[in-house]
Amino acid sequence: MAVEKYHMFIDGKWVDSSSKETSDIVNPATEEIIANVPLGTKQDARSAIDAARKAFDSGVWSEKTPAERSSILWRMADVVESNALRLAQLESRNVGKTIKYARDSDLPFIIDNLRFFSGAIRNMDGKAAMNYSGLGLSMIKREPIGVVGAIVPWNYPLYIAVWKIAPALAAGNTIVIKPASYTPLTLLEFAKLTEKLLPKGVLNVVTGPGDVIGSELALSSKVDMVALTGDVSTGKKIMQMGSSNLKKVHLELGGKAPMVILPDASVDAATEGAIVSAFWNTAQDCTASTRIYVHESMHDKFVSMLVKKAGKIRIGDPSKESTDMGSLVSARQRDRTEEYVRSGIKEGAKLVFGGHRPRSMKKGFYFEPTIFDGVTQKMRICQEEIFGPVLSIIEYKNVDEAVEKANDVIYGLAASVWGRDVNQTLGVAGRLKFGEVWINEHGILVSEMPHGGFRQSGFGKDLSMYSLEDYTQIKHIYVDQTGLVRKPWYYVVYGDKD
Numbered sequence: 001m002a003v004e005k006y007h008m009f010i011d012g013k014w015v016d017s018s019s020k021e022t023s024d025i026v027n028p029a030t031e032e033i034i035a036n037v038p039l040g041t042k043q044d045a046r047s048a049i050d051a052a053r054k055a056f057d058s059g060v061w062s063e064k065t066p067a068e069r070s071s072i073l074w075r076m077a078d079v080v081e082s083n084a085l086r087l088a089q090l091e092s093r094n095v096g097k098t099i100k101y102a103r104d105s106d107l108p109f110i111i112d113n114l115r116f117f118s119g120a121i122r123n124m125d126g127k128a129a130m131n132y133s134g135l136g137l138s139m140i141k142r143e144p145i146g147v148v149g150a151i152v153p154w155n156y157p158l159y160i161a162v163w164k165i166a167p168a169l170a171a172g173n174t175i176v177i178k179p180a181s182y183t184p185l186t187l188l189e190f191a192k193l194t195e196k197l198l199p200k201g202v203l204n205v206v207t208g209p210g211d212v213i214g215s216e217l218a219l220s221s222k223v224d225m226v227a228l229t230g231d232v233s234t235g236k237k238i239m240q241m242g243s244s245n246l247k248k249v250h251l252e253l254g255g256k257a258p259m260v261i262l263p264d265a266s267v268d269a270a271t272e273g274a275i276v277s278a279f280w281n282t283a284q285d286c287t288a289s290t291r292i293y294v295h296e297s298m299h300d301k302f303v304s305m306l307v308k309k310a311g312k313i314r315i316g317d318p319s320k321e322s323t324d325m326g327s328l329v330s331a332r333q334r335d336r337t338e339e340y341v342r343s344g345i346k347e348g349a350k351l352v353f354g355g356h357r358p359r360s361m362k363k364g365f366y367f368e369p370t371i372f373d374g375v376t377q378k379m380r381i382c383q384e385e386i387f388g389p390v391l392s393i394i395e396y397k398n399v400d401e402a403v404e405k406a407n408d409v410i411y412g413l414a415a416s417v418w419g420r421d422v423n424q425t426l427g428v429a430g431r432l433k434f435g436e437v438w439i440n441e442h443g444i445l446v447s448e449m450p451h452g453g454f455r456q457s458g459f460g461k462d463l464s465m466y467s468l469e470d471y472t473q474i475k476h477i478y479v480d481q482t483g484l485v486r487k488p489w490y491y492v493v494y495g496d497k498d
């Protein structure tokens with residue numbers, strides 16, 4: 001297959017890097033070069049920021065009515081829908097994820113997300129108005145923030161990009177977005193598909209290294225908000241850089257999601273849930289279940305059923321309909337997973353499934369679904385985010401111990417509780433210090449459900465009305481209706497006491 005050459009999208013034009021340098025994009029399942037993209041520079045990032053600034057300040061986008069922006073977002077969804085299969089195939093080739101997940105999960109969700117925010121913006125304005133007994137009127141107005149710099153990762157390249165683009169544009173902001181260096185292709189295709197729908201400068205895509213392009217977005221005083229989905233360490237840097245002009249910072253960071261399996265849980269349902277949520281997208285998912293707390297009464301049955309189900313996962317060519325698990329995104333991610341497996345063994349965990357590169361795959365960054373039993377809380381595989389297919393089982397004696405251990409990580413993104421007693425599952429869900437907790441389920445995300453973490457998993461929400469609100473700032477307007485000059489605050493609150 002020919003190596004396709006891409007350009008960046010800045011101020012409505014398709015451009016090369018100002019340095020003329022490019023970088024190769026690899027299919028991680030075959031290790032073949034599939035495309036070539038510009039290696040953007042700080043100068044390119046600045047041009048994109050200037051274009052977004054100019055577009056925002058001109059009002060060409062922010063002053064459109066909600067109905068107008070809504071209709072454009074809806075048309076963006078339509079154009080993505082008409083090209084969904086092609087985009088899914090490209091995503092699968094660029095990430096190594098299976099075609100069936102890219103086609104049946106990523107793309108439908110992207111389209112739904114654009115439509116959700118297209119509808120949501122019609123419900124945004126005119127939220128609060130309070131009349132002070134005819135003396136004055138207090139109004140709350142939500143306004144766009146301005147220029148948004150968005151930085152996205154490689155595990156769901158277009159899907160997470162749209163989580164930022166849709167609410168940012170719906171709210172009237174303009175945006176400069178940087179895809180991860182490994183996986184820029186579907187976002188560039190998205191920009192091509194939607195370029196005629198948006199005024200120039202409203203959406204800009206700059207490709208290149210995180211510490212060049214991403215840091216310029218975080219540092220620039222012309223950017224009003226920076227939104228990152230990425231690693232905790234990157235989030236910390238972005239927060240520091242964002243303080244340059246005290247821009248709003250929105251962070252969706254890593255996770256180390258626990259599943260707490262209560263003694264009355266269905267072992268069949270919980271093992272099924274564990275397999276899907278642990279190995280979905282080759283475990284390159286911030287909500288992936290990575291630590292399973294299993295009650296001692298069911299431990300042996302749980303492990304043997306889990307291992308049996310893991311044995312049915314078909315690993316291989318992601319473009320094949322029959323494949324359940326594709327490759328990891330890069331050699332680096334595969335090597336990192338391997339290193340964690342070595343550390344698990346060294347620290348005394350018991351490897352009960354997988355743990356190797358599959359022998360049948362001669363090319364590609366594949367790794368077997370891997371399960372460790374006998375894991376203890378202090379082991380690195382229990383504490384650190386691996387972002388590769390490694391699942392840890394930790395046996396517990398009582399529920400308090402399970403909750404305490406589930407909470408005992410720096411992350412707070414997602415968790416799940418499994419059991420039949422509704423009160424007990426709700427009680428445990430309430431005690432878990434995570435931004436989203438599922439009961440008898442692990443991983444469901446729908447456009448109207450907020451997604452975002454507690455603690456070092458960041459702050460701010462993707463998806464839902466809360467995300468739309470995050471891309472706005474609140475302005476309070478007070479209108480005097482008395483015509484009097486003297487108006488101390490108590491006059492408005494309690495009326496004239498003179």
Ligand code: NAD
Nearest residue numbers: 152153154180210211214215230231234252253254255286
């Ligand atoms: P990463 O932090 O290395 O990169 C994320 C993005 O930040 C990329 O575009 C990268 O180029 C950019 N970047 C890297 N260093 C930068 C710097 N110094 N300044 C500015 N930008 C920089 O993360 P990744 O490896 O691409 O993705 C995996 C991570 O993302 C995991 O930790 C995962 O949990 C997290 N993630 C979180 C969510 C969520 O919703 N919470 C979703 C998906 C992934």
